Every structure is written in C-alpha cells, then in structure tokens.
Amino acid sequence: MQNLSEQCLSIIQKRPKNSHKGTFGRTVLVGGNAQFGGAIMMSAEACVNAGSGLTTVITDPNNHQALHARMPEVMTADWNDNELCDSVLASADVILIGPGLGEDEKSQELLTYIFQKQTENQLLVIDGSAITLFAKNDEELPHPEQTIFTPHQMEWQRLSGIKIADQTEEINQAVQEKLEATIVLKSHHTEIYSEQEDFLNPLGNPGMATGGTGDTLAGIIAGFLAQFASSVEVINAAVYLHSYIADQIYYDNYIVLPTKISQALPYWMKQFEK
Numbered sequence: 001m002q003n004l005s006e007q008c009l010s011i012i013q014k015r016p017k018n019s020h021k022g023t024f025g026r027t028v029l030v031g032g033n034a035q036f037g038g039a040i041m042m043s044a045e046a047c048v049n050a051g052s053g054l055t056t057v058i059t060d061p062n063n064h065q066a067l068h069a070r071m072p073e074v075m076t077a078d079w080n081d082n083e084l085c086d087s088v089l090a091s092a093d094v095i096l097i098g099p100g101l102g103e104d105e106k107s108q109e110l111l112t113y114i115f116q117k118q119t120e121n122q123l124l125v126i127d128g129s130a131i132t133l134f135a136k137n138d139e140e141l142p143h144p145e146q147t148i149f150t151p152h153q154m155e156w157q158r159l160s161g162i163k164i165a166d167q168t169e170e171i172n173q174a175v176q177e178k179l180e181a182t183i184v185l186k187s188h189h190t191e192i193y194s195e196q197e198d199f200l201n202p203l204g205n206p207g208m209a210t211g212g213t214g215d216t217l218a219g220i221i222a223g224f225l226a227q228f229a230s231s232v233e234v235i236n237a238a239v240y241l242h243s244y245i246a247d248q249i250y251y252d253n254y255i256v257l258p259t260k261i262s263q264a265l266p267y268w269m270k271q272f273e274k
Helices: 006-011 037-049 061-070 082-090 105-117 129-136 153-160 169-179 213-227 232-250 258-272
Strands: 026-030 054-059 075-078 094-097 123-127 147-150 182-185 191-193 198-200
Touching: 006 232, 006 258, 026 037, 026 213, 037 054, 037 061, 037 213, 037 258, 054 061, 054 082, 061 075, 075 082, 082 105, 094 105, 094 213, 105 129, 123 129, 123 213, 129 153, 147 213, 153 169, 153 182, 169 182, 169 191, 182 232, 191 232, 213 232, 213 258, 232 258
Parallel strands: 026 054, 026 094, 054 075, 094 123, 123 147, 147 182
Antiparallel strands: 182 191, 191 198
16 A cells, blocks of 8 residues: 655646636535535535535535525535536536435435436545445445545445454455445545555544544545546545645644635645646
C-alpha cells in the first residue's frame, strides 16, 4: 500500500483564463431528510468550496430555506418533484448520494431512482446511509467502474461482510475487486482501494472525530471529480487535502469543525495549484 504525499495535489491546476461555470463541472447531491439536513448542507458547502462549477442539491423541501440562506451558490430541487429531478440529474457530471439521506422507504426509493438515472458517463459517489441501504437490499451497481463508495469502518462491515477486526488490506482489496468500484475506507488513516493500486493517507488527527467530517470529505471528492479528469489520483488528492487542512486547523484548535475545513479549501487549493 502506497503512502499519499503532497505530490498527489499536483492534480490541482491553475484555472484557464477562458473559462465559465460549465468548465468546472456540474455536481448533483442527493440527501438530507427532515432530521439530517445538516449533513447534505456540509457536503454542499465542501463541494462548492472545492471548486465545482455548478452544484445542485436534491433534498427534502424542509431544507431549502436553510440551504439558500447558508449557501446561496447552491441550487435546490425538491426530491418529490420527479420532473425537475430528472432534468437536474440529466445534466450532472457527478452525482453524490447519501449524506443525511436516512434509511426509510423514501430513502430507498431515491437510491433506486439514482441507479436508474445514472448514465455510463456520470460518476456516482455513494456515502453514508446510502451505503447501508445498498448493502441491506442487495442492490446492483449500474456502472460499478464509475462508482466510488466512501464508507467508515462500520459501513464497510455492512457492505463487505468483513468485521472491523478482520478488515485487512488483502481482504479489503478482494472485496473491492468483486464490487469493481473504488473504495475510500475512512478511519484514523483513510485507505483507498482501486483497480490500479491501494493507497494510505498518513494524515489526520483526533480533532476530526466529529459529526460531518465524512459528509465534508464526500463533498470534496464530488467537487474534485467534477472539475478534474476522473481518476483515482483525483480521489487521492481530495482525501489528502481534506486531512491536510484538518491538520493545520488542529495545530491550535482542540476540535476540527468540518465547516472550517470547507472554508479553508479555496485558500489551500490556491497554494497547491500548478
């Protein structure tokens, strides 16, 4: 397993002068029920600050007002409006589903709906409760090679059937090969499993152990995939930068708030741009 380093951030390129919103991709985020609206908001904030050209959130209508107030850069769609959701999804380069989605019947309907709508040219990031739903209902991925799972260790146990104590690199890699999707296994040192190679993120700190850290990482991954050429290197860069910024914050803060990571993204991306 190869350790990530600052070299992986070389994928962050200087923006061309002749560019527009569409140049940097269209990202659609799906999640945030009435109880867990904060999760999808943190993902959206991370996605926008990571540089996604256009970001739309398909969510429970209870969250629209708060989203508009907190992130006016983000567009919203009522997840009960099928016609609007169809239109929004058709234009997406990257779809992220899961943050704050929940595990009820509506949540399952949305996951199945996304699987039906994803095209072979769209990337799909599956996070949070969407991973649990996928594992529970034995769904099939429509385009596994275009899919990225971002589980924490318990979600990975549900998805892979491997108990946390038995989650070794060799066993994890075997399950990844079976799924054919890329796996970002979140822990104190996150591991990335892909068709090409396995990677270990050496960064991270205990201040990150707070709600929303994973939602933020998922948003950064989606934002990076929307604007940079799709590859495991882009995912590696998102994972590394997320922890790199968190380590800077942790130096003089007891807790690393996920929203602080998002707010720092534009500054640090500027420092690393090539």
